[in-house]
Amino acid sequence: MSGTVDLHIHSNRSCDGDFAPAELVRMGKGCRLRAMAIADHDTVAAYPEALDAGRAEGVEVIPNIEFTTVFGRDDREFHLQVPFLDWAGRSVAELAGRVTAARFREARERVDALRALGFDIAWAEVEAASDGAAPLGVKIAQVLLDKTAGQSAPYPPALASYLSPERRDMGPYFFYRDYFAEGKPAFVPKRHVPLVEVLAAMPALGGVAVLSHPGAYFQNTTAEDLAELKERGLAGLEVYSPYHTAEQVAIYKELARTFDLVATAGSDFHGRIKPNVAFGSLREGDYRMVEELRRRGRG
Numbered sequence: 001m002s003g004t005v006d007l008h009i010h011s012n013r014s015c016d017g018d019f020a021p022a023e024l025v026r027m028g029k030g031c032r033l034r035a036m037a038i039a040d041h042d043t044v045a046a047y048p049e050a051l052d053a054g055r056a057e058g059v060e061v062i063p064n065i066e067f068t069t070v071f072g073r074d075d076r077e078f079h080l081q082v083p084f085l086d087w088a089g090r091s092v093a094e095l096a097g098r099v100t101a102a103r104f105r106e107a108r109e110r111v112d113a114l115r116a117l118g119f120d121i122a123w124a125e126v127e128a129a130s131d132g133a134a135p136l137g138v139k140i141a142q143v144l145l146d147k148t149a150g151q152s153a154p155y156p157p158a159l160a161s162y163l164s165p166e167r168r169d170m171g172p173y174f175f176y177r178d179y180f181a182e183g184k185p186a187f188v189p190k191r192h193v194p195l196v197e198v199l200a201a202m203p204a205l206g207g208v209a210v211l212s213h214p215g216a217y218f219q220n221t222t223a224e225d226l227a228e229l230k231e232r233g234l235a236g237l238e239v240y241s242p243y244h245t246a247e248q249v250a251i252y253k254e255l256a257r258t259f260d261l262v263a264t265a266g267s268d269f270h271g272r273i274k275p276n277v278a279f280g281s282l283r284e285g286d287y288r289m290v291e292e293l294r295r296r297g298r299g
């Protein structure tokens with residue numbers, strides 16, 4: 001059966017999305033999506049709201065999540081989706097809880113590192129601005145810059161350049177690059193869960209394992225990676241993604257065929273943080289992808 005689908009959308013229950021789950025489902029209906037999946041970073045907090053909205057609007061909502069993991073000898077960051085996961089189950093809660101705890105630990109370490117460098121920022125201020133989610137580095141930078149901007153000039157010399165009128169909008173990103181990036185003074189290493197561990201847990205998590213945007217610059221998935229991941233239970237590959245050039249789409253489409261992986265489509269829509277991705281702009285998503293994933297999930 002045909003129909004347009006988008007299997008990779010972020011809500012405001014991720015630390016970096018803008019729209020509430022029910023709002024996204026209404027937008028999906030407006031774009032005539034037949035099925036859609038909200039795949040928030042390391043959380044299923046969009047459920048059951050998204051499912052309820054799907055029933056009300058007549059859009060099939062497929063529960064999903066996007067885990068940030070590491071894989072390979074060089075510990076590259078890989079994102080893994082689990083469409084059809086047992087979102088209310090204990091195993092999902094345990095794994096998501098573990099990952100969230102690690103994100104909070106990293107965030108606190110970042111704030112500590114800034115304080116050690118002499119910046120005037122407290123964890124409580126960051127926490128208050130984060131709505132219960134683990135704050136990303138950019139968020140921490142934003143809290144620091146907003147606080148400083150609210151004080152009277154002159155600003156501390158180390159922060160003045162990020163608050164200049166022409167750099168203010170991008171200030172948190174510049175600050176991130178100068179302080180939190182690898183090799184910079186407030187760098188904190190991430191402790192991601194190993195990808196193979198999530199694949200091994202798949203029977204308990206329910207659902208099927210789909211690798212997000214294999215061609216993303218940080219992931220750079222190779223044929224060798226896919227051979228091993230297929231062996232470990234990977235079922236799908238997000239071939240159609242705004243991360244990919246037309247050439248990468250062709251390459252990963254071929255690799256999906258080689259390794260018998262379901263080729264899926266996801267816009268990775270977030271809202272403001274990824275302004276180049278408009279809602280409903282991805283046209284390659286087809287309902288047959290959903291049927292094939294469902295079939296593999298049962299198998």
Ligand SMILES: [Zn+2]
Pocket residue numbers: 066079212213
């Ligand atoms: Zn991702």
Ligand SMILES: [Zn+2]
Pocket residue numbers: 008010039066212268
């Ligand atoms: Zn994503």
